[in-house]
Amino acid sequence: MNAPRARVARRPVHGVLLLDKPIGLSSNQALQKAKWLLRAEKAGHTGTLDPLATGVLPLCFGAATKFSQMHLDADKAYETTVRLGIKTSTADAEGDVLSERPVDVSQAKLDAVLQQFTGPIAQVPPMHSALKKDGKALYEYARAGIEVEREPRHVVIYALKQLPAPMDTAQPAIKLVVECSKGTYIRTLGEDIGEALGCGAHLSALRRIRTGGFDTSQCVSLEALEAMTEEQRLACLLPVEAMLPQHVSVTLDSENAARFLSGMRRRGAWADAEQVAVYATMPKALLGTAQVKAGELIPVRLLSPQEISETLGQQQALEQSLKQSNETLALGA
Structure with a gap:
């Protein structure tokens, strides 16, 4: 049996912590862990990352929470691995396999498809998402086996760049850097690219490398925070005005x-x-x-x-x- 977590005396903490979210934790779980380490009274995040995703997650404390909504509109950048040939129920590695198809993709065909998905595009939000319909998150319907109609959303893919990576014929995949507008579903993008290639696909890895003006070089991990003194943790905070760069x-x-x-x-x-x-x-x-x-x-x-x-x-x-x-x-x- 796990021992109960010791109660900590909360205190007012103000500022922005750029967290490198680890894999396996929800955004809220990561937030609560950082909040506990800082002994902060009030905290919030600026938009969620899936548990399987890692990378830049700005956390707002105290006065900074008043401006967290502004960051939801920020452009984002991601590194992702798209596993070809397998389509899953969630468009990522967590879901059940729905279909498997052979992969026969030339570089010329891949270049053409990536060009097709660059610029303004329309996306149908995935059922496994936090987007709400009639007051319920879509993932709640999905867990109940209910598919609901979703309106396409218009987003912009500013750049879609393939990273050099050896093609494993046993598990064919492509690595991409995606620069995009707010509201872009990278899982849906990967799945749609797979369909356009004729083989299906899902995301096997996802890392947010930039949101707004914040990038991974400025981030601190939960593991590093745990090893710090309280003063060192406070020193990691950016001032509240970091949320207002424009x-x-x-x-x-x-x-x-x-x-x-x-x-x-x-x-x-x-x-x-x-x-x-x-x-x-x-x-x-x-x-x-x-x-x-x-x-x-x-x-x-x-x-x-x-x-x-x-x-x-x-x-x-x-x-x-x-x-x-x-x-x-x-x-x-």
């Missing part, structure tokens, strides 16, 4: 910052902008997001004074801890 920056003095935080519009010589990140000057702190229309700064999503105070306190505590560590190292040198 936002125009506007900085307000203390008087206008206070009025803005109370929900009041401010006037200034600002150009019109749909996405604005608003900061206070002293101390430098993110206040929230806004729009600018006809010289008027209109609040959209505001942080609370408590969130701002906790974010500043977290940063100051981390800087002090790192300073003490550096001084200790210098004395021991």
